Amino acid sequence: MSETPTADDRLQVLEAITDAALGYLAQEKVMATILARVRDLLGVDTATVLRHDPSARQLQAIAASGIEEEVFQDVRVAVGAGFAGRVAAERRPVILDQVDETTVVNSLLQERGLRTLLGVPMLAGDELVGVLHVGSVTPREFPEADVELLQLVAARLALEVQIEVAATDRAAAAALQRSLLPGRLPDVDGMRFSARYVPGTEPGVGGDWYDLFPLPGDRLGIVMGDVAGHGLNAAVIMGRLRSVLRAYALEWDDPAEVLSKLDNKVRYFEPGALATVVYGIVSPSRDSVEISLAGHLPPVLAVPGLPAVLVDVPVDPPIGVAGLKRRRTVVEVPPASVVAFYTDGLVERRGQLIDVGLRRLTEVVTPDQPGVVCARMMAALVGGTPAQDDIALLVARREAT
Structure with a gap:
């Protein structure tokens, strides 16, 4: 992509994350579909969503494309630790061009051979909802255009996570209340x-x-x-x-x-x-x-x-x-x-x-x-x-x- 996002770039991303067909999918399928589209649009190899747990001050992998093991293995990262933790703590985009034990705490990122990472915070107003990051197995630059477009996706996914958390909490609370x-x-x-x-x-x-x-x-x-x-x-x-x-x-x-x-x-x-x-x-x-x-x-x-x-x-x-x-x-x-x-x-x-x-x-x-x-x-x-x-x-x- 060029360093300045074009109208076509933005339109592609907006279409990918607001497609009406997503409304007919289950919550977990919505995030998986959006992440797969993000990989295609940005030309990256992995895309991951980590949800923020404020009580534990942790990030938990809940959706991934290209590195699904993060979800299967219940990867968790403390806020402030490693790459995703740094994105969460600083609440700003972070680009990482050195992926090793000194910069990441999630060993799966190294094992997959990722060379470059871009992460952005998922925010809802002042609330940190999570972190979205993408990665490439080849060295590359992420121009400002990519950062801005990934932030658009992060805003959409933050809303999706909030909806899912609220629905899950309501259902669990109601079931617990009835059982007691x-x-x-x-x-x-x-x-x-x-x-x-x-x-x-x-x-x-x-x-x-x-x-x-x-x-x-x-x-x-x-x-x-x-x-x-x-x-x-x-x-x-x-x-x-x-x-x-x-x-x-x-x-x-x-x-x-x-x-x-x-x-x-x-x-x-x-x-x-x-x-x-x-x-x-x-x-x-x-x-x-x-x-x-x-x-x-x-x-x-x-x-x-x-x-x-x-x-x-x-x-x-x-x-x-x-x-x-x-x-x-x-x-x-x-x-x-x-x-x-x-x-x-x-x-x-x-x-x-x-x-x-x-x-x-x-x-x-x-x-x-x-x-x-x-x-x-x-x-x-x-x-x-x-x-x-x-x-x-x-x-x-x-x-x-």
Whole structure:
């Protein structure tokens, strides 16, 4: 190519990366097809896409043409290390005309006999999505025209990677969420239950969860939690918290102690993670529940003949935030009473004080059958409007004696 890209050069590249036929291919086929076309257009022997993993500060080969072993062997390069790592760290095009152990960390590039490499960062605004590099087995120059054209391709591939990552994360988060929520609420003497879970439409699946499990001594554990954030990472943390809380619940009878242990675990192994949790232990007689709140909204208690109220329980810091000793409160549950646990997605709305949602919530919770109460709560607070944030809801009713 000439040093100044011609209109024909640009048109060829744009046609190659915007071909409408690509829309009918699977995601992995789209990148493979684009890379094969890039090899033809630039007259190179290899083309590779490495995706950036910001949490690990690594680049991982996810698509290649001419050097497919990079994908098959799960090649990973640290940001700042070697050729691709340098492109990622500097976020600018890099041309390499000496390919050996002093300039690259991926031995496959040497084994393939590459003599010249050109790499460009794949950017989406200020976000580093990955690195695209091409290579030639014969010494050659990459004029500015080639650099500019490869940057056009990199921008297209950055979008493709973002779409693929987002779709994969959504699917994985949704599957994980479904697998961790109770498929069937347990049958418990003296109590009835009903639950709902609705993923948010705007940020997608998050870290909301509820749990209900038997404990030794004919007691019952009830959990409602909300991990800060959305997407796969929030769902993964949620799964870990759920499992660890269950384990601690078998070892300690005090809900405040269980949440203290959970908090220690999160601050040590999941630094930066944050979650609100309410954990309650229902007594064997079903006439009371011991509750501890970690930054969570209080449950609603509806007793026959009285207005429903938010349970008067002190709120301790969320899980992940060091604070004072956690506290527990014993709440009496008379016969035929209902206790409703929920996450903030049920009562929070943009441009509206949360007190409005909480007041509306206490107005609709009644000491009826749990399924009826759940339906009434969802109708009053969600209605026909898609939930912006995740909603988890669990209603427990002590049977009348």
